[in-house]
Amino acid sequence: MYDVCIIGSGAGGSPIAYELSNAGFNVVVLEKGKNYKEEDFSKDELAVSRRDMFTPPLKEQKHIINEYSQSGKFVRYDGEESGWNFWNGSMVGGSSNIMSGYFHRMKPKDFKLLSSYGEVKGANVIDWCISYDELEPYYDKVEKVVGVSGKIVKHKFAEPRSTPDLPYPMLETNGVTDWFDKACKDLKFTAIPTPRAVLSQNALGRYGCYYSNFCGSYGCASGAKGSARAALLQKCDAEIITDAFVYKLDSKDGKITRAYYYTKHGIKHIINAKIFVLSAQAIESSRLLLNSKNEEFPNGMANSSGELGKNLVFSAGGSGSGRFIFEELTKEQQKALMQPGLFFNRSLQDWYDYDDGCRTYKGGTIDFLFEHQNLISRVNREMYDEEGNLLWGEKLADKIHKTLTTSRVLTFEVFNDWLPTDNCNVSVDDEAKDKWGVPVGVINLNSHPQDLEVGEHLAKKAVEVLEGMGAVEIDYSISASPPPNLVAGGCRFGDNPKTSVLDKNCKAHDLENLYVTDASFMPTGGSVPYTWTIYANSFRVADVIKDKLKASKH
């Protein structure tokens, strides 16, 4: 029997695998996808971005999406028919393989959203049951073990740190960042070099970044990117079983007894372990528990509270862009603009909270980055004229050539809180099933009107910077559409077993030996991408499990 069985090998599960196996415990990791190595990761746009090689075909595995409007009515979408895809990275290391690795810590007030900003009508805002101070040592640990590069600058909302700076120096940046820094200085904004989970030099038994020009969406061929696979699973002896889709957990007397999984050919297997850790990414973790009904838990495993699947959150906000065109640049500036490979790496957090004269709002983060370098996608964007008519022939070729060779787009992404609401949650469908015959997850989507207001406020600040830099064609879109790669909640942690699924250590209140360590535990999401917090929290829970297993040995 294994000491620990981990379901899902991404950022939520891997710190547990790393810590526990390095402490001498017998750990098995079950992963639905394949195991890729550095040498398998090429920059093949057709495979990665056009044919979605890292996610399952929707005809085999899909979601049902119910999109709610403010009136409480909803429209049902079948993921297969609509092409609405909520899968991220189905492989060893999960979507951390293909993240961009924009790493920001949550801030102390993010842990106390209710007591810092008060109630928001229609939103289920609460304080976390742990504080920033309790997580800080683990944010620090991630910097060192997974590897975070950058440079800490002082600013109004900078969070306290136990060390003065990040352990790895900044990655090299494109000359256009100077234009950004100057524009920010003129506007009295504080330009922050974006910390990245990308090694800027050889370290930790991995190679440093080689500036391939294709980071986000792609696997890293040098191991510089701090994916759960490169940074953790490849640095420990945990056993990894691939092609293992866990579809049910069973329990007896308040303990998980076994996990059941299918291979892609439908062969059924059973795993026994002392402790089970679930980390299949928020939506799938809730789905598995809801699909694991038994006599003890008729409403789903660990669901005596009825809170399982509730308060799903994404990251609110949106994105925008501006274009720099050769006509308005000197020869030197043109050269700097077109320099491939180097990063942009700038963020703004000047409005992490802000006042509109009546009250203080929780704001968020803006990251700036060059438009993704995928060539086919960039060409595809040139197919229509300004009136929306399809172009072809010479006209089309001329437009493509001019746009791609004499201009470049700088984009920005806004991250603000997706407020938790009653109509945003996970359930399972009564009819739709995946290729194994297992009920698919239903994603009930709802966004709070405040999410859009805050996003707009931040986007307008980003626009000021782009204007200051001399960009043209400036545009942005703040919307209620959820980014599938930024998802959290569904198994809130808390001190009260009646109102939360997990306790403060991310152990199910209802079960002695079940932990959930992906982003499911988060009651609110903060206004930064989630990966750093998922890693940090999972390292924290690893310490708890380690103590528990050590105690049981004595």
Next chain:
Amino acid sequence: MDYLKRRAFLKAGFLSSAVIVMNGCSVFVITTSRDTIKVLQNDLFPKAKELGINTADYIGIVLKHSHISQEDKEYLKNGVKWLNESAVEMYKKQYTKLLAHERQEVLKSFAQESWGSSWLDTILRYTFEASFGDPIYGSNNNKAGWKWLEFTGGEPRPKKVYL
């Protein structure tokens, strides 16, 4: 979706199988997807031919791809039928038998309809995949598409095609 409403799907689905174009109630002509798409791609994006890029053969990869749904493949072939029907309507000839300026007139008329425009959009996307995808897929002749756009590609390049 428009194209779903307009026509029931055909069952057969490969490049060389016959596409039957009706003129009213009688069979007007039998053509193949390959011939029509090849001529059409050159009408939409002649730059590819100029660069020595074989976009027509790439459609063969699309039609066999494990990560492209059967529906999408059938849609490609249905569009061939629609385009030829437009050609027959306007000039009483199949698309490939028309003169260059006649084909342009057919395209203009065809692109006015949302179902026509969506299908041309799809053909263009696959044409761009052929022209600007990694040369390992066999169409982006010696990186000619990349060189035209001063694009260097990302390293490492794939060692095998993903089908």
